[in-house]
Amino acid sequence: MNQDQLSRRAMLCQASTGFGMLALAGLISQESPAAAATTGRALSRPHFPPKAKNVIFCYMSGGVSHIDSFDPKPRLAREAGKPMPMKIERTMFNNNGNIFPSPFEFTRHGDSGIPVSSMFPHIGECADELAVIRSMTSEVNEHAQANYFMHTGFTLEGSPSAGAWASYGLGSENQNLPGFVVLQSGYATVPHGGVGLYSNGFLPANHQGSIIHADQPEAVKNIRPAEHDRRQRQRLDLVRQLDELYLANVNQHAPVEAAINNFETAYRMQSSVPELCDISGESPATRAMYGLDDPHPSKAAYARQCLLARRLVERGVRFVELSCLGQDASDGQRPNPWDQHGGLKIGHTNMAQQVDQPIAALIKDLRSRGLLDETLIIWAGEFGRTPFSQGSEGRDHNPYGFSVWLAGGGVKGGTIYGQTDEYGYHAVENAATVYDLWATVLHQLGISHQDLTYRFAGRDLRLTDVYGNVLHDVIA
Amino acid sequence: MMPRKLIGVVLLALHGAVVTGSIAAPGDVSGLSLEHRELFEEKIRPVLVEHCYKCHNSSAEAEAGLALDFRGGLREGGNSGPAILPGNSADSLLLAVLRHEIEGQRMPADGPRLDDEVLRNIARWIDLGAPDPRDQPPSAAELAEATSWEAIRQRRMEWWSFQPPKDVAAPDVDDNRWSVHPVDQFVLRRLREVALSPAKPVEPSALLRRLTFALTGLPPTPEQRLAFIEAHQRDPLRAVDDLVTQQLASPRFGERWARHWMDWVRYADTHGSEGDPRIPYAWRYRDYLIRALNADIPYPQLVREHLAGDLLDNPRRHPDTGTNESALGIGHFRFVQHGFAPTDALDELVRFTNDQIDTVSKAFSGLTVSCSRCHDHKFDAIGQSDFYALFGIFSSCRPGTITIDSPKVRDRNKTELTELKRQIRAGLARQWLATAHHWPAILMAAPIPRSDEDNEHDTKQATAMSDWHSAIDGALGAGLANPLHVWSKLRQVPPEEFSATWDGLLTAWRASAAALAKQHAFGPGHAWDLSGNDLDSWFPEGNGLNGHAAPPGSMTLHTDGQQVVADIYPAGVYTHLLSSKHNGVLNSPRMHVDFDQIWIRASGSNGATGRYVVQNYPRGATVFKIKALDGDRPHWYRFAIDYWHDDEIHFEFATAGDTPISGEIITRSWFGVTDVVTRNAGDPQPREEPAEFVAPLFTQDSPPPKNLGDLADRYGRALVTCVRAWQAGTISNEQTHFLRYFVRSGLLPNQLSELAFLVPLVMEYRRLEAEVTFPTRAPGIWEGDTRDAPLFVRGDHLSPGDPVPRRFLQSLGGQPYDTPASGRRELAEDLVQSDNPLTSRVIVNRIWHHVFGNGIVATPDNFGRLGQEPTHPELLDYLANRFAADGGSIKKMIRLLVTSQSFAMDSSVSAKARAIDPENRYLSHIPVRRLEAEAIRDSLLAISGQLDEKMYGPGVDGRQSRRSVYVQVLRNSLDPLLRAFDAPPPASPRGRRDVTNVPAQSLALMNDPQVIAWAQAWATLAVAETPGAQPADRYAWMLRTALGRDATGEDLRAVANYFQTISESRELQTTDWQDLAQAIFCLKEFIYLK
Known part of the structure; x- marks a missing residue:
């Protein structure tokens, strides 16, 4: 038996807070043989002192153009319309045009002077909080697989999402909310690849991402009782009475007891989730800062996600992922709204307008509440876009070099790490991988990415496969 | 298989070589007693060689400055000081590291902790003073030999699961009062060894529930319960036996066990990724499993069919339709995930072939062969070359939609139609010449x-x-x-x-x-004249193609209307010369893309397609162009292919519904093709000439x-x-x-009115053509041009090494397959041959797992070093042998297991068992277990009277009332209720499911509108079934129906109190009964089995 894996029974004996505490976090394989046994948190304590407690993952589905946002390439303007002077890798659409300069202006921001394009004026104001990684790479050129790669470190469905790994490693600090939450609002939907992107994969199911519809009356599936609380409570009391008779009959079998208590957790979630989503107590200043009442409906809807993200980390939820809305995109579709194969300028302008102010507000709000230092924000899409055009005014996918950024959570603000070539095509300095990104995130959470493993199908598997280096240059 | 004796010789030789090399003279070992030498050679040296030498040696690599390949190195130690303190194991660094007691220094690297017994041996050896004959480091050559893959593989072949099952008889434990059943004898002997006793028998109602769920996945009906309890009072053994007979004969049995099997092969209805396209007719594979299990088809036959059912000389046939039942077995090859429009198609091929290898090796052999894609297996006797041997077999086949009709149906009226055409043609010619x-x-x-x-x-x-x-x-x-x-x-x-x-x-x-x-x-380039012998190198499928090109002047006839002749064609391949209901797929040989374009001259209609297929990738997409073949007259189509320079492709023509990924389309459709040529940019382009x-x-x-x-x-x-x-x-x-x-x-003249003398012939033709049926299709793979795959160095598909012959695993005797075909038939035989030590063990363990809740090997998909070892090895061997002797009858094996007293034990755990055996490895009782997701959903349906027992056919939405085995498995949107209760995502074989406890389960049972609707239906049923009953009688009926037992007084009092509270002395209403129904659905007892 693997020594890392505490038997469930041992876990139950150690837990002084009883089953209520475990209902969400623990309660796993019953009668488990060693290989499947596990507990709510794999690590009894972090591998080293954590810098961050929580993660907020702003996922820019569809692939933001790095050369139009965080990686200015003046040479593109000088050589506009000329053929690319290098070999062009296979593209998704094979409709490759010539060099296509950015239609956006870049301005240096803050003390650090990080250049940010006119797409993101509000995020630009937070430049000194950002560590921009300009040399990110991916292994795949297509949305679904790249989404899987960015979320799980593998290009196909079946592996746990980073949020599930974080929840598995550290457990949840809130007994009434899941450890890994995915927010949606308005026209946001799951990116290509489906809900498997938020899967627990081979990890126990309590680590799977739970989708919360930030602006829906039924924010979580089946969270709304169909009857009055009193009636439901009475029925649950009956259930509990009968269950306890059964429990006595099966010699207090621990998994049965856990399942009984699970109902209480579910019952409490029915009120804790609405309470979470009820933002009526937020001040007008906060609402204005996030853009909650913005006339632009998708911006208002994304703002709601950002605000809920703050409320979730305040409540100890380990990992929160945000979802972009698709309605503004000119060429992208709902699952991949940043995907401007045509109409890049208008599409990226609209998408940036949706997320810019709310994300900047999230950074500022967390900072002002003293939460930013313990909350790591990741901003990333699944790949960047080509410096040459697709058709006349779009860009194809570019996994060979693109930009992501981190903020808060012990990140060295005002940093630029790595670079692409003069055209923004390939990463040429400090090329970073998705494994590096997650190794760094886990590191900030106090986890050694090589040591957070789970045995499945004959291997000790991890988020970073057999790769990954912590990017020490971007952390303080 | 390598004979055991020979392995011994190799091992001896290996040890001998190292021993000779490292011991300079006999005098050096004079200090070692025979006992110490034996300890070292048998228990210590093999461990050091296997786990340490590679990184800690004195010739090539000494990680942390430590060499462990001779006495001096071991004692001197490395950067952290001496590795051992002879005589003091407690303070020896080596042991602390091996025991994983030091954070950051856990050895072996990348591996699990060594077995406790190994660690005990090392401790004992150190405490004995670490007697070590190795006074000199081995030479580089000796080291290389000792650490060579071959040497490692030979040592790893000693692992239990690679040994043939022992021919064991059931023990005769003296205490026959409990049971004479062979399973019980094995169990009892094991319990005796640890001084435990079997639990008392479970009460009959719980036993019945256990039995019906194990066999059919459904709760017992009240009638079954009454009958069983009565019979059980008379004769318990007979009652069980009769019930088992009845349950095994129920069609519900196949549905239950097919769903288990579907886990083993990660059944799915879609391919996942962007668009989540359907796997056409995947459900036919599920139906095949249900039929096969109900008919108790011998397991070896099913294994054969899973590997090569389409290639068998005498396939099984569907009893009603005569379709090729065996061919359906290969459907699992299609349950792979496919990315969308991969720009690296070879990478995609490696991924999905890896998935196939993973599934076949885990499902049937309990081995993780896919772990050796990049390097020799880290723990098991599986080499990297083994992976590529299988890779060659599977990648020589192409994803396809196969046609499974019986020859009779496939060839229906073909002879008659051909003859009629000949006569019509003669008549036409005569009439035309006459005018x-x-x-x-x-x-x-x-x-x-x-x-x-x-x-x-x-x-x-x-x-x-x-x-x-x-x-x-x-x-x-x-x-x-x-x-x-x-x-x-x-x-x-x-x-x-x-x-x-x-x-x-x-x-x-x-x-x-x-x-x-x-x-x-014009040359160069590939060019095929498909009107001639070039067709021989292509791969025709479907009943419209017979492997021969049609000569010039071949005609088709109208099936209705005034006109007689539909068309007359130049020489080529046509699918519709007798009927456009016939189908066809024509695949080219593999081509290396050293050209820019492919040109085809083709005709077709109604959904027929032509496409180039890159590295067997089955989907169409932006850079995987599919063109509709439209137009009666053959004309040229151009496919730009320069994007895929240096990749491998083949070309595929297909009638509608016959490409590997298309809708389940059934329509008249046809294509014809005369030429396929390749061209480079700048070459003259093929075109029609007036001449x-x-x-x-x-x-x-x-x-x-x-x-x-x-x-x-x-x-x-x-x-x-x-x-x-x-x-x-x-x-x-x-x-x-x-x-x-x-x-x-x-x-x-081509009008019936002008050709009166032909009317009877034409009408007969049309009558016979109308009798031709559309093809029956199924998911499968097609044989293509076969090839031994190159070994990808470090798993990098851009670094091909030497080709590896197609064969089975070397450690299981794999010899290169001498066949022009892929080798699937040979692989099937290697899997089912009687001396394969894994096949029978793996399946009987799977059966045991589903019957008892835990396998004898707790990791049913992994019988390797990282899996668990059997708790009852002799019992496992006994069952494997008995299974083989019974011809691989799954039903007989299940019957054997469920008629044991072990299966009928109670769930109570004695204090002693709780202390000695908390994991119940010795099987002193039958643990309480939660039902699987499907059984929970099916129970909800069955109890509420909603269960639709219709069998077979395309998958349905989970909101429908069919059994869960028929709920479609859409990778991107799995059924939420089943998923909540741990139905696994179809990513890799799952012989053992998780049993988790998450709020989504409770929320679903509390608030899911579908569950509420079922509760409503049940309440209505309850009222209808107990007309005029007193409330207490009615809720007693409900509890009995749902829980399979009589309600106790306490149960009834609790319900009575509840009704009193909610009704507040008014009359009970239907909604109150619905509330109770929903409460019962939420009971743990409803979803748990004692």
Whole structure:
């Protein structure tokens, strides 16, 4: 038996807070043989002192153009319309045009002077909080697989999402909310690849991402009782009475007891989730800062996600992922709204307008509440876009070099790490991988990415496969 | 298989080599007692060699400055000091590291902790002073040999699961009062060894519930319960036996066990990724499993069918339809995930072939062969070459939609239709020749339009010869390719210009003929003339293709309407010469892309397609172009392929619904193809030449025409020649084109009204054609051109190494397959051969797992070093042998297990068992277990009277009332209720499911509108089933129905109190009963089994 894996029974004996505490976090394989046994948190304590407690993952589905946002390439303007002077890798659409300069202006921001394009004026104001990684790479050129790669470190469905790994490693600090939450609002939907992107994969199911519809009356599936609380409570009391008779009959079998208590957790979630989503107590200043009442409906809807993200980390939820809305995109579709194969300028302008102010507000709000230092924000899409055009005014996918950024959570603000070539095509300095990104995130959470493993199908598997280096240059 | 003796020899030789090399003289070992030497050689050296030498040696690599390959190195230690303190194991660093007691220093690297027994041996050895004969480091060569893969593999083959099952008899434990059942004898012996006793028998109602869920996945009905309890009182063994007989005979049995099997092969209805496309007809594989399990088809036969069911000489056939049942077994090869439009298609091929290897090796052998894609297996006797041996087999096959009809259905009326066509053709030729003498006169009679007004007038006058006239009029602007162009042109010129104009047309024709000849002669590049022998290297599938090209002049007939002949074709491959209900897929050999374009000359209709297939990738997408083949006449299509330079492709033609990923389309559709050529940019592009269509007019052996009369005769002669050649079966392509024009334009008699004598033949043809059925399709793979796959160095598909022969795993005796086919048949035989130590063990363990809740090997998919070892190894061997002796009958094995007293034990755990055996490895009781997701959903349906027992067919939405085995498995949107209760995502084989406890489960049972609807249905049913009953009787009935036992007084009091509280002394209403129904659905007892 693997020594890392505490038997469930041992876990139950150690837990002084009883089953209520475990209902969400623990309660796993019953009668488990060693290989499947596990507990709510794999690590009894972090591998080293954590810098961050929580993660907020702003996922820019569809692939933001790095050369139009965080990686200015003046040479593109000088050589506009000329053929690319290098070999062009296979593209998704094979409709490759010539060099296509950015239609956006870049301005240096803050003390650090990080250049940010006119797409993101509000995020630009937070430049000194950002560590921009300009040399990110991916292994795949297509949305679904790249989404899987960015979320799980593998290009196909079946592996746990980073949020599930974080929840598995550290457990949840809130007994009434899941450890890994995915927010949606308005026209946001799951990116290509489906809900498997938020899967627990081979990890126990309590680590799977739970989708919360930030602006829906039924924010979580089946969270709304169909009857009055009193009636439901009475029925649950009956259930509990009968269950306890059964429990006595099966010699207090621990998994049965856990399942009984699970109902209480579910019952409490029915009120804790609405309470979470009820933002009526937020001040007008906060609402204005996030853009909650913005006339632009998708911006208002994304703002709601950002605000809920703050409320979730305040409540100890380990990992929160945000979802972009698709309605503004000119060429992208709902699952991949940043995907401007045509109409890049208008599409990226609209998408940036949706997320810019709310994300900047999230950074500022967390900072002002003293939460930013313990909350790591990741901003990333699944790949960047080509410096040459697709058709006349779009860009194809570019996994060979693109930009992501981190903020808060012990990140060295005002940093630029790595670079692409003069055209923004390939990463040429400090090329970073998705494994590096997650190794760094886990590191900030106090986890050694090589040591957070789970045995499945004959291997000790991890988020970073057999790769990954912590990017020490971007952390303080 | 390598004989065991030989392995021993190899091991001895290996040890001998190292021993000789490291021991300089006998004197050096004189200090070692025989006992110490044996300890070292048997227990210590093999561990050091296997786990340490590679990184800690004195010739190549000494990680942390530590060499462990000789005594000096071990004692001196490395950067952290001495590795051992002889005589003091407690303070020896080596042992602390091996025990994983030091954070960051856990050895072996990347591996699990060594077994406790190994660690105990090392401790004992150190405490004995670490006697070590290795006074010199081995030479580099010796080290290399000792650490070579072959040496490691030989040592790893000692692992228990690679040994043949022992021929064990059931023990005869003296205490036969409990049971004489062989399973119980094994269990009892094991319990005795640890001084435990079996739990008492469980009460009959719980046993019944256990039995029906194990066998059919459904709760017992109240009638079953009454009957069983009564029978059990009379004769417990007989009662169980009778119930098992009845349950095994129920169609519900196959549904239950098929769902288990579907976990083993990660069944899915879609491929996942962007778009989540359907795997057409995946459900036919599920239905196949249900039928096979219900019919108790021997397991070895099912394994054969899973590997090569499509290739068996005597396949099993569906009892009603006669379709090839065995061929359905290969459906699992298609349950892979496919990315969307991968720009690296080889990477995609490696991924999905890896998935196939993973599934086959885990499902049938309990081995993780896919772990050796990048390097030799880290823990098991599986080499990297083993992975590529299987890779060659599977990647030699192509994802496909196969046709499974019986020969009788497939060939229905083909002989008759062929013969009728021959007769119709003869009749047509006769009739056409009979009218031949009119043709020059018809031509001459056609009025020459002089003005629009005249034209209009002429048209009004035209009657019988209108077809000819309008054809001639239309030919003028149509160019030389139109056979009547010459006539329409020459009849307008003044007589003095006649000859010059003829000469001009002749010159143009000659130029075109020369261009055509040049085109035909053009090289290089792949070029296939599919009208000839080139077809032999292609792969035809479907009942419309027979592997032969059709000769020029082959015709198709209309199946309705006034016209007889539908078309006449040049030589080529056609799917519809007898019926357009027939289907066809034509795959080319593999091509290495060193060209820029592929050109095909093809025709087709109604969804027929042509596409290039890169590295067997089955989907169409932006850079995987699929073109619809549309148009009666063959014409050229161009596929730009420069994007895929240096990749491997093949070309595929298919009728609608026959590509590997298309809808489940059933329609008339056909294609025809004559040429496939490749070209580079800058090469002349293939194109039609007028010369191909009018040759019979110009190639006559007669003087040039001087006037229209000559020319009319010439036309007459050309047509007669063509018809005669057609009649004789000697027609050429050019004559076919010429003749086709006159037939298709209605210029030769082609109406039933003109061909009265043919009406009976045509009508008979149409009647027989109507009897032809559309093909029955299923997911599968097609054999293609086979090839040994190169080993990818470090798993990098861009670094191909030497080819590895296709074969089974070396450690299981794999020898290269000497076959031009993929090798799937041979692989199937290797899996089921009697000396394969894994196949029977793996399946009986899977059966045990599903019956008892835990396998004898707790990791049913992994019998390797990282799996668990069997708790009852001899019992496992006994069952494996017995299973094989019983011909691989799954039902017999299940019957054996569920009729044991072990299965009938209670769930109570004695205090002693709780202390000694908390994991119940010795099976002193049957643990309480939660039902699987499907059984929970099916119970909700069954109890509420909603269960729709319809079997088979396409998957349904989970909101419907069919059993869960029929709920579709859409990778991107799995059924939320089933998923909540741990139905696994179909990513890899799952012999053992998780059992988790998450709020989504409670929330679903509390608030899911579907669950509430079922509760409502049940409440209505309860009221209807207990008319006029007292409330207490009614809720007693409900509890009994749901829980399979009589309610206790406490149960009833609790419900009574509840009703009192909610009704507050008013009459109970239907909604109250619905509330109770929902409460019962939420009971743990409802979803747990004692």
